Amino acid sequence: MIEAKGHAAELSEAQLLALYRAMVLGRVLEESLLLMHEEGKLRGRFYPAIGQEAAQVGLAFALEPGDVYGGTHRDLMSLLVRGLTLEEALLSMFGKAAGPAEGRDGGVCVGVPEKGALMVAAALPDAYPVAVGWALAFAQRAEDKVAMANCGEGATAAGTWHEAVNFAAVKQLPVVFTVQNNQFAYSTPNEGEFRLGNIADRAGGYGIPGVVVDGNDALDCYATARQAVERARSGAGPTLIEAVTFRQRGHHAGDPADYVDNKERESWLARDPIGRMEEFLRSRGMLDDTARADIGESTAADIGKTLRWAEQQPEPVPHPVSVFAVRADTRAPPPIGGGPRLTYGEALRRALDEEMGRDERVFIMGQDVRMGGPFGVTKNLVDTYGATRVVDVPIAEAAMVGAATGAALAGRRPIVEVQHAEFLFAALGQLIGQAGRRFFATGESVPLVVRVPAGAVPGSGPHLSLSPEAMLLPHPGLMVVAPSTPAAAKGLLAAAAREPNPVIVVEPVSLYETEGTVPEEAYEMAIGGARIARPGSDVTVVAWGGAVPFCLEAAEEASGRDVSVEVIDLLTLAPIDWGTVAASVKKTARLAVVDETAPFAGLGAEVVARVADESFWDLDAPLVRVVPPFTPVPYAPKLEQAYQPRAAGVLKAVLSLAST
Ligand SMILES: Cc1ncc(C[n+]2csc(CCOP(=O)(O)OP(=O)(O)O)c2C)c(N)n1
Numbered sequence: 078m079i080e081a082k083g084h085a086a087e088l089s090e091a092q093l094l095a096l097y098r099a100m101v102l103g104r105v106l107e108e109s110l111l112l113m114h115e116e117g118k119l120r121g122r123f124y125p126a127i128g129q130e131a132a133q134v135g136l137a138f139a140l141e142p143g144d145v146y147g148g149t150h151r152d153l154m155s156l157l158v159r160g161l162t163l164e165e166a167l168l169s170m171f172g173k174a175a176g177p178a179e180g181r182d183g184g185v186c187v188g189v190p191e192k193g194a195l196m197v198a199a200a201l202p203d204a205y206p207v208a209v210g211w212a213l214a215f216a217q218r219a220e221d222k223v224a225m226a227n228c229g230e231g232a233t234a235a236g237t238w239h240e241a242v243n244f245a246a247v248k249q250l251p252v253v254f255t256v257q258n259n260q261f262a263y264s265t266p267n268e269g270e271f272r273l274g275n276i277a278d279r280a281g282g283y284g285i286p287g288v289v290v291d292g293n294d295a296l297d298c299y300a301t302a303r304q305a306v307e308r309a310r311s312g313a314g315p316t317l318i319e320a321v322t323f324r325q326r327g328h329h330a331g332d333p334a335d336y337v338d339n340k341e342r343e344s345w346l347a348r349d350p351i352g353r354m355e356e357f358l359r360s361r362g363m364l365d366d367t368a369r370a371d372i373g374e375s376t377a378a379d380i381g382k383t384l385r386w387a388e389q390q391p392e393p394v395p396h397p398v399s400v401f402a403v404r405a406d407t408r409a410p411p412p413i414g415g416g417p418r419l420t421y422g423e424a425l426r427r428a429l430d431e432e433m434g435r436d437e438r439v440f441i442m443g444q445d446v447r448m449g450g451p452f453g454v455t456k457n458l459v460d461t462y463g464a465t466r467v468v469d470v471p472i473a474e475a476a477m478v479g480a481a482t483g484a485a486l487a488g489r490r491p492i493v494e495v496q497h498a499e500f501l502f503a504a505l506g507q508l509i510g511q512a513g514r515r516f517f518a519t520g521e522s523v524p525l526v527v528r529v530p531a532g533a534v535p536g537s538g539p540h541l542s543l544s545p546e547a548m549l550l551p552h553p554g555l556m557v558v559a560p561s562t563p564a565a566a567k568g569l570l571a572a573a574a575r576e577p578n579p580v581i582v583v584e585p586v587s588l589y590e591t592e593g594t595v596p597e598e599a600y601e602m603a604i605g606g607a608r609i610a611r612p613g614s615d616v617t618v619v620a621w622g623g624a625v626p627f628c629l630e631a632a633e634e635a636s637g638r639d640v641s642v643e644v645i646d647l648l649t650l651a652p653i654d655w656g657t658v659a660a661s662v663k664k665t666a667r668l669a670v671v672d673e674t675a676p677f678a679g680l681g682a683e684v685v686a687r688v689a690d691e692s693f694w695d696l697d698a699p700l701v702r703v704v705p706p707f708t709p710v711p712y713a714p715k716l717e718q719a720y721q722p723r724a725a726g727v728l729k730a731v732l733s734l735a736s737t
Contacts, residue, residue, distance in 0.1 A: 093357075100295060126153065126154055132295075135296065136299070138302070146226075150199075169185075173392065196519050202232035205237060210479060212245060237476065325349075440484075441492050482523055498531040498543045546559070546583065556576065556604055567596075609661070610629060613665065627671075675704075
């Protein structure tokens with residue numbers, strides 16, 4: 078017989094019955110959804126947790142209002158415990174207009190942030206890094222709140238899982254990591270997923286406690302989670318809980334799960350979590366046959382009624398939507414020139430200093446940022462703002478960007494430094510799937526800045542040469558700026574720090590030591606505006622970032638040969654100021670795009686396509702791209718120099734266009 082141990086022994090009769098009701102609700106709801114799926118009335122994938130009710134309900138039951146829960150594709154029951162209503166869950170399932178995401182997102186990918194239930198996304202382990210970021214925000218604000226992050230045992234093999242757990246352990250954050258080991262990751266059994274005896278053993282690798290609980294015993298799950306929550310709340314750091322349980326149905330609705338051995342299934346069915354909870358309640362005199370039947374019937378009636386209601390709710394009507402939150406405050410126009418001469422790197426540093434001085438929510442996070450980062454941009458800031466706001470983190474780009482997303486959602490204003498664009502790939506899942514899609518999916522604003530040194534680091538050859546534009550620009554919801562001067566570096570980084578959206582600041586390494594005048598006062602430059610870096614009338618050259626200086630050089634050369642070149646410096650790459658490009662092409666009727674980052678399928682190609690689409694009749698000459706060869710950047714100085722088009726390449730293109 079089950080005994081209520083530890084914290085579970087403190088639960089009142091009302092709480093115990095609430096726990097039981099939540100389990101029954103979960104089971105009846107999911108059985109109904111499976112039936113609807115069979116009848117073809119439910120589109121999209123649905124991942125039943127039938128058999129996991131004790132873990133689904135017991136673990137989440139340990140949280141308090143104000144705590145957050147980051148769940149996974151199978152966690153509908155836990156979300157209901159956190160406060161998602163049956164109505165919201167079903168409107169989401171049917172993708173209805175009145176649903177939490179108004180049909181833009183739906184199915185099991187649902188979150189109700191104001192109730193502390195984070196958005197569920199596809200890439201495993203879903204919300205782990207984001208929940209870690211909430212915990213970081215709780216710790217920075219010295220709030221006694223806790224984040225819980227849950228996933229299946231299969232997801233614990235993912236790199237992001239390890240990054241997130243290590244990050245939280247190193248920082249001793251108030252997180253409880255839970256893993257529901259339901260024996261299978263889709264069709265793969267435990268022995269194909271990990272080699273340890275238990276998932277909880279992984280905790281030892283991170284220096285945090287790991288506990289195995291009977292995942293079919295709701296009270297064991299609750300008691301252990303409650304203890305871990307209290308431990309986290311007291312500042313003692315994370316715990317990993319493995320709830321060992323069994324998924325009684327397929328991986329998703331429609332999966333017959335015939336990869337499960339019948340004997341194994343039967344042995345688990347004999348330990349059904351609802352039956353065990355009933356046994357406990359009966360032994361305490363809290364449940365009899367009549368009460369059990371009443372609860373079952375009233376739950377089924379509620380679900381039936383709500384399902385019928387939800388099915389009949391209006392469908393969303395297609396309409397244009399923005400992927401960006403609108404900034405509420407107004408932006409002062411930037412000052413006109415003047416100021417001391419500063420390097421590009423120092424201008425960035427001043428923007429960081431000013432923004433941190435202005436707004437205590439702003440904090441910097443990255444590898445070695447206390448020391449100044451590899452290019453010295455964050456130098457000495459720790460002396461002024463302390464280690465809580467200049468946060469060194471382990472080498473874990475996915476966890477860092479995911480955690481920054483979580484912290485941003487929690488009301489902080491993170492500015493993350495990735496040491497080079499080469500390392501941004503590791504974080505793309507978080508940047509695109511967690512930060513970029515968030516406003517579209519849930520309407521939540523993500524005020525996140527990611528600073529990325531980009532392009533060839535001299536002498537590094539193929540290995541530190543990437544620019545991130547082509548990997549970032551196709552994804553809606555991300556803003557991208559590429560300042561080309563020290564003044565733009567300060568103004569655009571300041572604007573990024575005040576933006577309610579994720580902004581990636583692309584900082585060409587070739588520009589860090591370049592100098593220019595930078596206004597002394599704090600100011601912003603508008604995100605979304607291009608500038609005419611040099612006016613001209615014969616040929617338009619479109620460039621950005623590190624290409625701008627050599628385009629200006631080429632324009633100067635060309636003017637000596639009676640060719641007047643207009644150089645458009647895009648400054649913002651997402652969203653692009655197409656109006657300025659089109660107006661220039663209308664004037665010059667000739668366009669060369671200089672893309673030193675991607676000779677194939679890059680922004681240069683996009684500019685050409687757009688101008689061909691929209692300004693075709695303004696053109697008097699073919700569209701030209703000036704690009705490097707389609708190889709990585711070579712190492713030897715002579716090869717490296719020959720690789721980039723530089724001023725000579727641009728000049729050649731411009732003169733050829735002018736003579737067309
Ligand atoms: C990074 C990633 N790879 C693959 C998938 C596809 N996928 C979705 S669920 C799943 C199995 C997950 O198993 P587990 O983590 O044990 O959770 P469970 O489904 O058993 O609850 C897989 C492979 C994914 N969502 N994310």
